[in-house]
Amino acid sequence: MSLGDAGEAGFLPHTSHWGVFSARMRDGELEVRPHPGDPDPNGILENFPAALRHRARIARPMVRRGWLENGPGPDDRRGRDDYVPMAWPAVLDLLGSELMRVRDGFGPGAIFGGSYGWASAGRFHHAQSQIHRFLNTACGGYVKSVNSYSSGSSQVLVPHIIGEYEDLTKRNVSWEQIAEHSEIVIAFGGMALKNSMVAGGSVSKHVERGAMQRAAERGCEFVLVSPLRSDLPDEVRAQWVSCIPASDTALMMAIVHTLVTEGLHDRAFLDRYTVGWPVFERYLLGETDGQPKDAAWAAPLTGLPADEIVALARRLAGKRAVVVVSHSLQRAEHGEQPVWMGMVLAAALGQIGLPGGGYAYALGAIAYYGRRFNAVPVPTFSQGRNGVCDYIPVARISDMLLHPGTPYRYNGQTRTYPAIKLVYWAGGNPFHHHQDLNRLRKAFARLDTLVVHELAWTATARHADIVLPCTMTLEREDIGASSNDPLLLPMRPVVPPYGEARDDYAIFADLAERLGAREAFTEGRSVRQWLEHLYEPTRAALAARGLPAPRFAEFWESEGYELPQQPDDGGRLRAFRQDPERNPLATPSGKLEIFSETIAGFGEADCPGHPAWLGPVHVPDEAAPYVLVANQPRTRLHSQLDFGGHSGASKHRGREVARMHPDDAAARGIREGDIVRLFNERGACLAGVALTDGIRRGVIQLPTGAWYDPADPEEDKPLCVHGNPNVLTRDIGTSALAQGCTGQLTTVQVERFDGNLPPIQAYDPPALA
Template sequence: MDDRTADRPLRPHSAHRGAFSAGWDGSRVTVVPHPADPAPSPILGTFTDSLRHRARVARPMVRRGWLEQGPGPSGRRGLDAFVALPWDEVLDRLAGELRRVKAAHGAEAVYGGSYGWSSAGRFHHAQRQIHRFLNVALGGYVRSVNTYSAGASRVILPHVMGSLEGLFRRNVTWEQVERDTELLLCFGGMALKNSMIASGGVSRHVEPGAIARARARGARFVLVGPLRDDLPPQAEADWWPIAIGTDVALILALCHTLASEKLHDRAFLQSHTTGYPRFEAYLLGKDDGQPKDARWAATICGIEAPRITALARELATRRNLITVAHGLQRAEYGEQPVWAAAVLAAMLGQIGQPGAGYSYAMGAMGHYGRRPNAVPIPTMPQGRNGVRAFIPVARIADMLLHPGAPFDYNGERLRYPEIRLVYWAGGNPFHHHQDLNRLRETFAQIDTLVAHETAWTATARHADIVLPCTMTLERDDIGAAGTDPLMHAMRAVAPPFAEARDDYAIFAALAARMGVEEAFTEGRDAEAWLRRLCETTREALQAKGFEAPGFDAFWERGELALPSVPDDGGPLRAFRTDPLANPLQTPSGRIEIFSERIAGFGYADCPGHPVWLPSTEQPGAQCPLRVIANQPATRLHSQLDFAAYSQSRKVSGREVARMNPADAAARGIGEDDVIRLFNARGALLAATSLSNDVAPGVVQIATGAWYDPLPDDGRRPLCVHGNPNVLTRDLGTPRLAQGSCGQTTIAQAERFDGLRPPIRAYDPPEEL
């Protein structure tokens, strides 16, 4: 299949941001979105100039200190020069280090880090490749659970509503919204930049059209959040610029109005939920003497009491859908808004109706609001992990800083393992994690950090061994997602850059050095694996009577249609129809408004029903502004931040921070000024954009600008490029989930009038 040349027509490919065709002229990529996509993602533009950028890792590199002094803790990570070595020598050294760590400390001393976003391909999926390798070569590794995006919700929701599949992917669809929904109450909105992305890919971006058609039919949208453009203009939304972190207070007030005015669906609560009386006692103030009414909430969230009561009454009379964005649960008590919104929907009694009820995170990714496929997609097997130890993904710094320390998680008392080697492939913790200056110190504690990387990200700069790997356009693969009705042939467009190799080739070579090559490869090269992985899908299609071509026919055609399950509302529709015959996967089989199980954990920060718990980090004289560190509109996370499309939205090369004009004027800040945004954890430089779409008292700056600390600036260096995670708290959500709290923080802003430091984020490190 390796027929790559510089002179050929466009070839089919796919990415997390959409399906497309691409061509290569030797220096630039031509990208043409899939013809069936009604609203292609502009982020596809990041591919055009990225394949030969100076930021690419060209050859295997080893940090000088590790090479000269051997494995061990080092404060030089991120500062040292690198030495280029031949592939064979680097692989020999790495295999030796893996053997040393396993022999001296066991497989439980290895953390297998990866986050799965490096490619939409089902074979060249770095997360599965590294986990398969570590399982085969070492017998296992310390793993992570959950995600930075949904760390709290993925733990609380199974307690409250059971199956996540039923809530996320077999519930309310965009077709139902177009046809049935009358009122959409969106906590945190449904920003199109987020739904443009889906892990594994998306061939049709339907969200803009669905929102426009729903609005044209008469549906009303209410956006609760500090950013007006977290719903697109076609929604014509009623904007409620709530004080950040106070959504639970507003939700409780809506619930209070429903209960006190007897507008709640008491029959549904009786037949489909458990624990409502205990929640109502709290709601009405019988427990603490404070009714959670609209006047109480107004003083907390900044929304007038009459508006709150009016909305509650409207919800009770219209077919409504309640959504909660991921961002709300990426906060100190992130479980609470997710749970409280589910309770509000239960009180309204519309859960399970078409286009109504509760659809957590609809619009947060391209997966949600779509029908799942009726056949499995190709999936690379990972084997068995023999190590039981794990951490919630956002607790990596705590693990490395406090080996052996106890921590709570979802009712269990666990201990952090003692990690000596971190092996990262296909991810960048210097994007996802919080308090990056602390993370930098954290990585100084281990013996060895290994990274497979396409480019010189901050993770690569802090690694001891950096192995250059191919980008998605430089290899053949299969693109597929569990909610997309097309499987794509991802045909290589360009040859690999310099000495870059596929992750599979790297792991196969390492496996050979460790005596487990046959177990890892099963005697297959990459093409043979592609053929094998496709066979599972082909067999399922054939068994269901659908067209099931062989691999060669699929590869030549470029795509294959996959059937979807019916739009029948899934488990929640069946539960609504007959809760006894179709119970939820909760202890009671019902929606758990009060959870005996959670109450039994004894967590003061997450009791047995939703409660109002104000953040312990509040604006004050030193840091009066709230900072929102949300997802970018010009790239996927931090990927290809160096590409021209991502650069096109920066100002003088720096990330843009949006402010309300009144906040800017009070500080003498103008449009396109450079500001210093700072708090006790760190500081950054960013350019400014003034907008009334940002609520007063708020600064919005997207994540993903590559961490670029000013050299020799002490333990809390200034990031001159504008990465907001130098400001965010490395704090877990309550002990139930231990998720990320990285969505918001507090800071002060001032105009930066000094000499502007150059941006070095994309320059390769010094090479010896």
Template sequence: MTEVAAKPASDSAPATNTRFLPHTSHWGFFSARWQDGELEVRPHSDDPDPNRIIENFPGALRHRARIAQPMVRRGWLERGPGPDVRRGRDEFVPLSWNAALDLLGAELTRVRDRHGAGSVFGGSYGWSSAGRFHHAQSQVHRFLNIAMGGYVRSVNTYSSGASSVLVPHILGDYEELVKRNVTWEQIAEHSEIVVAFGGMALKNSMVAGGSISKHIERGAMARAHARGCQFVHVSPLRADLPEEAGAQWISSIPGTDTALMLALVHTLVSEGLHDRNFLDRYTVGWSIFERYVLGETDGQPKNAAWAAAITGVTADTITALARRLHGRRALIVVSHSLQRAEHGEQPVWMGAVLAAALGQIGLPGGGYGYALGAIAYYGRRNNAVPMPTLSQGRNPIPEFIPVARIADMLLNPGGSYRYNGKTKTYPDIRMVYWAGGNPFHHHQDINRLRRAFAQVDTVVVHELGWTATARHADFVLPATMTLEREDIGGSSNDPLLVPMHPVATPYGEARDDYAIFADLAERLGAREAFTEGRTVRQWLEHLYERTRKALAEMDLPAPSFDAFWAGDGLILPQQPDDGGQLRHFRDNPEGQPLPTPSGKIEIFSETIASFQEPDCPGHPTWLTPVTAPGPSTPLILVANQPTTRLHSQLDFGGHSTGAKHRGREVARMHPDDAVARGIADGDIIRLFNARGACLAGVRITDNIRRGVIQLPTGAWYDPVDPEEEAPLCVHGNPNVLTRDVGTSALAQGCTGQLTTVEVERFDGNLPPIQAYDPPVVSKAGESEHSAK
């Protein structure tokens, strides 16, 4: 990979570093230096397939989108806390740090004393920083627990909201399933056929929380293919599996994978190809499910002809695939993307049932590799020593929400909802405190989210750039970028632990989250409790000691912190590739049962059935989605993850902006769909439905199924007229189009992967992109508020 350089867009230039200093990101380890007015980055020398997202750093470091000083929204300054529809449309007033923190400290005290800690929502999302200490989620939650007495939290993730609730009912521990199960080494050596529902896209597996020293997925699939392993790729998008896999592409209608898997099982059963001994010994509920598959309970056999009409895959293709699976070391993979849709629990559950019917669960390179390829640390071995980890303290507030229900909570305080068999109540939130993450990227129906953010008294955001979330805040506190601070980088599923040296001085007046929270904690009388009297360097040494001590106890090299800090990284030991819980269960089902109610794989769950949720019955079921193509919205939109950035991070970086077309995100559609609408490659198109509309560039390709259009997430929300109820996003954020509803009453997961739209060529005057421009900053009143 070539090195990337960019000149700063600010007068605050970093110091010169003649040596490349080690650093890391969620996209991979790298090193960087600032020399002769340019930032240079280069990937880790041992990485066989480095991720080019690191190329976003040079252009982003001193970009105009960076936030240079504390800002407070004018309306909040003039009228004080309270609901305000001007959020996202208002001017900002710059303040000194002391003035801003004095105001915020007083507001935190007011909210805590008048409404209680349970009126604060501690928003964050785990992708904020790869560092073990400067992890914004850990910092904000530690601050709220110690200085505020707790907060309302969110649980689960946008990526796996449905599966992380379902899996404990049917297979046991979720982390065991995804992190200690089938590895890439096993696939390269043992798998004979891999069926990937939703694919295993390298753009996803190139990213992991914490760090990655070696991107191995492409190489593992290439070795498996060379050995004779057959890959079958079931997806509407050909690019969801790399060319190195040599896969057969089965182009299916999005959201129909459950029906296809049911038909595969029907073929296995009707032809006597299922593993009855495995089902009898290791599962419960097969007989109930079998009656459903055969049509004895509802009069509809789930055969290949039935599934063909739903999935768009021919009956012959389905039966042929079922027969190929029989008698081979078969691995069934279900991607995260399938459960980010209506009834998202069903394909996850059905994938496990298909693997069980084949009798492959627990075998090396066989069975069920849920979400393999969805993220880099899935399919890898765990480290054998603990990682440096900052304690978040104890949260005494019991209330929580599923993370994808943020807008529901803010719009319906006191309202009830179902979650995992219980009826819960949304809390009355007065303050949203967000550090790390951009909900105006990853949440659905952004126009609805705008209305939700208008309901609370105060919104506080720590950010390095002017995201839409920052624009909708009352207090905007500028945070440093990872290259501007020191930390320790590492992941519990990667053996390399590295010192993260600062390469640049902080932009403008930006501060570390830790420094911001320490000063706020002082205003709330909790500085000593929050900092424990430690500087950043002292915290790093304190956190590192846990790992060093564990290495010493194993009689392995355990360098002092000073030696570690002066080096380029430390290799940690890893656990054996033993297949984890599912392998142990297969070897000894009575002695090592699964942590499910029955101790076995639950094909039928008495627990889930007892919840009596119509949208998630007691066994995998085909449930017709509410959102389906129709006359006004005939195309299915796939809003998947981008290739050139992680979610919306550093969207203004050079690698991300270089992939846009005329400044806009690029959608992909089939030639037949384009011709029918008079659209040509390179046109600007308008995607729209009842919820909103956005503009995008378009690429015409036959690597996508007819009737499907794909637009990745992550383009910063850029409304052309924010005064409108549902303004046009001119930049291409698909979440102005997606529905903000839960997967089911069981999990309430995110459904943002799929929706329906219509598309037309945009022939009007093309609005400029303003997503990266700072908002209007008013100087009036600055001296008055700075003096307070």
């Protein structure tokens, strides 16, 4: 159905990762307002007005001077060189020649199509789809990355032990079920609203706060296991269990040990629906290693009293319980273990597959988890066929560039890092996502050529050899949709492009022409013709259901249409519980695998065949006595629009804000509002300080996303004056199984910074030659 008129004249419908909205230009200023049907709008929308014409925007194509003068090749001046403006035809000629040199001289396997970033709210102007289609059609393919920084270890583990990852996260426990059926929710790592307020595509309604509030008002209990009290909203009145970071696996084991020794576990469920319980039970009870995993054992590991752990286990037993494990837990050393153990805990409680019960991995991690699927397809832009089979786990890019030809283990295979000559990045910002940024700088220095499409001068753009300015979403037309959100809407452009910025599609079309592939890339269609083409399968599916199916012209002039959605039926896990023989899981055994013969057969010491307590290798010491939690920010999505007004308003003296417990601060002579220096063996950064008793002692929290801003790029390990925690995090894999990102936790020292404050230059354009 149509949503009706947007209201005041001039407002046009649009959407984003953080919410559907409408916008207009008035007296030279951008006005935005959230969708009227959104019960809990996201303040990140307020980043748009200041960001639209900010000085950080890139106005013209640029080429790094050193690359232009010396030609392709390794160069440690990347990130500290100046740039030469070029006209579009000249820069595309130059880039086309370089792509042909690499493609024809080394093969498409020497090209890495980086482009790691979120799925787009616009279904056509999705940078990843655009660049991958271009590289497939014009270059014969590219080396790709697999998995994500957010869930790299769970995406590898879950298929082995539970089945399809999407079934677990998207077709399992819903927010509607939480509101109506759950009796107790134990959230390891929490369900912070700052995370669920954003989505990989479009999101028209933010329902998470309301669902949790309705559950709490009905009598559902919430237990938050996290070093941060803010990881659940205040409305749910949660019990805060403040444990030592990275100790969640030990706590879960102690809870299950109590359930088993007191006869509170669901043995019938374990016998019928799981494999490997007897093997794990022997480990749990200490029969295999002499150490029972009981509450007394877990107490010093978790920092919790043993009697509190026992009481928590008894409180869970016999109730419609949901076990939530956040993405954050698996973004650390041995990150596979809490994900696996969370499933074992839910299985021991016997709740998996029941409405509002069981295992809700990553519920609250992103807005489209815990929501219904649409019953008709949404527009999708084909990427074509990749002629290159090689790939890397996404968080291993520095390893690949620094150590080509080196073998490594991944998901039971011994693979080899490819030799990459050219990296092409469109969408995403590795100088936000990646760890140990000083190591990443050295890795990018090894390339022949780095090409970046960007709308602003991120640190990634500043390291590029060729920088092509692309449009912001408000400057182009698209179709907004998500497979888990019912609203399909036209994204009509609000303002013309900034400077000489062009759509990715226009850039790739002209570049494909230089490589003899324009027709293959464009199929002869303009942007509007592509939008009509992509819309048609959705329209046809609506018509086949006997529902209103407006033609594209009518849709384009509307404020959007609601799509029908699938029933909230619990997905494959519900069907499996109802009849495990007829509805087996997509695991080797067809059941939940508490012990995995497959994983055990891989022989990885850091990821055995069942959940195990593998304590963190890196722990606080005299040199780095605090645990740093580098989690997601509240006022932006990752690093997107960090230069926007909403993001800027959250900073202190222009710098990102770290949070400490008042007792820790007092011991270091630090007061509210001071500027501090966080440092360890990898690097250092400055941040403002806010003091709160909502954080565990011994823990410092600094969100990611502040643009990397080195005070002196000439130094080997320059001070980031803006507060990017990834100058401090470790660039190591979670295990040999998944090689996931471990950027959530590290150890640091902190001191008050009393020197002259270096200026923040993160948003200033680089010098022009």
